[in-house]
Amino acid sequence: MAAALLWAGSLSILGARADVTIGLAGPLTGQYQAFGQQMLVGVKAALDGINAKGGIGGEQLVLVTADDQCDAAKAEDAAQKLITAHADVVIGSFCSVPSLAAARLYDKAGITSISPAATLPLLTEAGLATVIRLAPRADTQGAFAARRILAKRPNARLALLDDGTAQMKALIASFSAAYGKGASLTASFAPDAKDYSDLVGKMKAAGIDTAYLAASATDAGRITAQAQAAGVAIKRYGPDSLLADAFWEASGPAGEGTLVSFPDDPQNHNEAKGLLADLKALGEATDGPALPAYAAVQLFAAAAAAKGAHSGPAIAESLKSGEAFATVLGPLRFDAKGDPQDLRFNWFSWNNGAYQTIAAETP
Numbered sequence: 001m002a003a004a005l006l007w008a009g010s011l012s013i014l015g016a017r018a019d020v021t022i023g024l025a026g027p028l029t030g031q032y033q034a035f036g037q038q039m040l041v042g043v044k045a046a047l048d049g050i051n052a053k054g055g056i057g058g059e060q061l062v063l064v065t066a067d068d069q070c071d072a073a074k075a076e077d078a079a080q081k082l083i084t085a086h087a088d089v090v091i092g093s094f095c096s097v098p099s100l101a102a103a104r105l106y107d108k109a110g111i112t113s114i115s116p117a118a119t120l121p122l123l124t125e126a127g128l129a130t131v132i133r134l135a136p137r138a139d140t141q142g143a144f145a146a147r148r149i150l151a152k153r154p155n156a157r158l159a160l161l162d163d164g165t166a167q168m169k170a171l172i173a174s175f176s177a178a179y180g181k182g183a184s185l186t187a188s189f190a191p192d193a194k195d196y197s198d199l200v201g202k203m204k205a206a207g208i209d210t211a212y213l214a215a216s217a218t219d220a221g222r223i224t225a226q227a228q229a230a231g232v233a234i235k236r237y238g239p240d241s242l243l244a245d246a247f248w249e250a251s252g253p254a255g256e257g258t259l260v261s262f263p264d265d266p267q268n269h270n271e272a273k274g275l276l277a278d279l280k281a282l283g284e285a286t287d288g289p290a291l292p293a294y295a296a297v298q299l300f301a302a303a304a305a306a307k308g309a310h311s312g313p314a315i316a317e318s319l320k321s322g323e324a325f326a327t328v329l330g331p332l333r334f335d336a337k338g339d340p341q342d343l344r345f346n347w348f349s350w351n352n353g354a355y356q357t358i359a360a361e362t363p
Helices: 002-007 009-015 033-052 072-084 096-109 140-152 166-179 197-205 217-229 245-255 270-281 290-307 313-319
Strands: 020-026 061-067 089-091 112-115 131-133 158-162 185-188 210-214 235-238 259-263 345-351 354-361
Touching (some): 020 072, 072 096, 096 131, 131 313, 140 166, 140 259, 166 210, 197 217, 217 245, 245 345
Parallel strands (some): 158 210
């Protein structure tokens, strides 16, 4: 039944009256078009399902798309197109900087925007009232690691190390806030250095046995190898930047057992199984932002049912209430900034030159 509804997607959308306008902004062409097309699959499937049940308040949903190619300037042009089309909500964009550029315009226009994938912390730190994100912001991995270390290594002699970039310093700040107690060593280093003997010497002098490496895969790998060579035995944790072959290439066997956090795959959620089966039967993509884009429409529909589909900023206000909303990603709640709560992550462990998941966890 659901598969048949999906097949009827294009006809149901084109044949619907323009009652509730859903805007989709994303990289529909260009080097990131695969992700934009995955978003389109998810949004179309969600609209078909809602329209088949009578729409929202008896009004059918129609789709208007705008291609931003993951470019900030094009994202502003795409936003103007969707504002002119009187979009009741915008799903998008995929990339972080374009999402922020467009969100500023949607906010001025009183239109809620829901990004399925943007991780830039500033998106929800810029004081925009109508922005929501589904992806975990980039700095949340720091807090997630802090909670694990507190639980697994409560007496750790901890080093917090970053490469001095704004992104990695944000990770350390998030870690420190969640950790709630001082580290034995906090240090920044120059990225892409070849010699980390000074840093390794500081770790050895401080008796470090645990380290959080907020750095590129190559830098973290070099530090790991040089620490082992100096006789500094440490348990290592890091963000998803370490989940690249360059880490092992730089660390060699010294990287064994390094734990790296990564957001949980949305396809793992029980709530998504029926939709996944239908999409796969149609040969549609189910990876990337397809499921988050579907969930974004579900969120709008839930808020619209309570506030009215044309209620503008009240849609975001409803979503930021702290109430849990049922989606294909599981129940989702948002804080007052528009960031998701109850985030799910996986830990991956480097073993013999390859990484493998060890467990899904909720911080």
